[in-house]
Amino acid sequence: MKKTDKKLLEEFIRVDHAGERGAIKIYEGQLLALKTIMKNDELKEKIEEMKVHEQEHADFFDKEIKKRNIKPTKFLPLWDLLGIGLGFSSTILGNKAAMLCTASVEEVIDEHYQNQINKIGDDEKNLKNKIIKFREDELHHKDIAYKNGASKEGLYSIMDKIIKTSSRIAITISEKI
Ligand SMILES: [Fe+2]
Ligand SMILES: [Fe+2]
Numbered sequence: 299m300k301k302t303d304k305k306l307l308e309e310f311i312r313v314d315h316a317g318e319r320g321a322i323k324i325y326e327g328q329l330l331a332l333k334t335i336m337k338n339d340e341l342k343e344k345i346e347e348m349k350v351h352e353q354e355h356a357d358f359f360d361k362e363i364k365k366r367n368i369k370p371t372k373f374l375p376l377w378d379l380l381g382i383g384l385g386f387s388s389t390i391l392g393n394k395a396a397m398l399c400t401a402s403v404e405e406v407i408d409e410h411y412q413n414q415i416n417k418i419g420d421d422e423k424n425l426k427n428k429i430i431k432f433r434e435d436e437l438h439h440k441d442i443a444y445k446n447g448a449s450k451e452g453l454y455s456i457m458d459k460i461i462k463t464s465s466r467i468a469i470t471i472s473e474k475i
Contacts, residue, residue, distance in 0.1 A: 300419035307422065308368050309473040310414050314429070315359035316371045316472040317407065320381045321352040324403065327385020328396055336389055341396065344442055348400070351435045358428055371472040380468075384461070395457060397448035402461040404440035408433060410469060 325345050332342045363370055371377075388399035411433035418426040450458050 299421065302417070302419040302422045306417060307425075308366075310418070311359060311362050311366065311368050311425075312371055313410075313469055313472040314414075315356070315363045315368075316374060316377055317410075317469065318352055318356035318359055318432075319374065320377045320468070321403070322349060322356055323378050323381025324385040324399065325349040325352060327382035327387075328389045328399075329385075330382070331386045331389035331396075336392075338393065341393060341446065344446060348439050348442065351439070355432045355435070358432075362425070372475050373468075373471055377468060377472070380464075384464075388457075388461075394447045394449045394454065397443040397446045398450065398454050398457060399461060401440050401443035401448040402458045403465055404436045404443065406462050406465040406469070407436045408440065411436065 325348060328345050329342060329349075332338055332345070362368075384399060389396040411429050414429055415426060415433065418429070
């Protein structure tokens with residue numbers, strides 16, 4: 299039976315806890331823009347629907363982090379601010395940018411969860427199954443984003459790279475501190 303490395307396990311739960319909370323914050327920022335300056339009820343509904351899944355993901359890791367006595371990342375307050383800022387600013391740039399934000403983040407999360415799934419052993423079956431399920435939800439969000447206008451053409455490709463690089467940095471930091 300493959301056992302999960304204990305230190306890695308702590309890092310996984312710490313970073314996933316931060317990431318799922320960050321996802322909620324991004325959507326909150328987007329909804330704030332959609333309720334104020336960028337009225338778009340169709341997009342608002344889609345985002346509200348995805349946010350329900352993120353809440354389920356975040357609740358799971360919130361329980362895990364408490365149950366296992368793992369310290370959350372010290373950067374939570376900063377991620378909250380940056381998440382809301384990213385959500386808000388991408389949405390005021392328009393529908394394409396808002397959906398690209400979701401697509402870019404989910405592409406990073408797809409890799410990130412797949413990497414964890416590969417490293418979690420049979421001693422952590424429940425956790426592994428949850429992450430497998432959450433990854434599927436994230437892939438579904440990515441599809442929603444592309445169906446609703448996410449684009450990587452022209453300047454959007456730069457935005458995609460910036461969002462991906464920042465997400466990866468946030469992941470690395472949240473694993474450790
Ligand atoms: Fe999620
Ligand atoms: Fe998601």
